[in-house]
Amino acid sequence: MGSYRLSKVRELIREEASLIIQNELKDPRIGFVTVTDVKLSSDLRYAQIFVSILEDKEKRKQTLEGLKSATPYIRKEIGKRIKLRYAPEIRITFDKSLESKTKLIKLLGSLH
Numbered sequence: 510m511g512s513y514r515l516s517k518v519r520e521l522i523r524e525e526a527s528l529i530i531q532n533e534l535k536d537p538r539i540g541f542v543t544v545t546d547v548k549l550s551s552d553l554r555y556a557q558i559f560v561s562i563l564e565d566k567e568k569r570k571q572t573l574e575g576l577k578s579a580t581p582y583i584r585k586e587i588g589k590r591i592k593l594r595y596a597p598e599i600r601i602t603f604d605k606s607l608e609s610k611t612k613l614i615k616l617l618g619s620l621h
Contacts, residue, residue, distance in 0.1 A: 515551065521591050525591060526544050526547070530576070538572060541563055542561070546559040557599075559604035560602070560604060561607045573601070584596050
């Protein structure tokens with residue numbers, strides 16, 4: 510599969526997942542979520558969606574539970590909106606990189 514198509518589909522999935530999570534999910538457990546990245550298998554059958562949650566640990570855990578319970582709906586909607594042979598199997602993962610970057614920036618700021 511061409512890397513251009515793979516990156517294009519990855520970006521489409523990121524955009525659509527973000528819209529679905531922000532506008533369509535009504536689960537009260539889900540707080541403020543940002544879709545930061547998507548990793549996609551070369552055959553487009555598996556997508557790992559990375560999310561950033563700007564909440565405390567307990568609220569983050571509840572939000573992840575809400576997102577995981579909504580995964581079948583998210584997959585179905587992505588399948589409707591993006592024309593692919595198969596709707597990718599979705600796994601939602603907390604993106605720890607943003608948290609690490611924030612800590613690093615605070616640490617660097619405290620040095621001055």
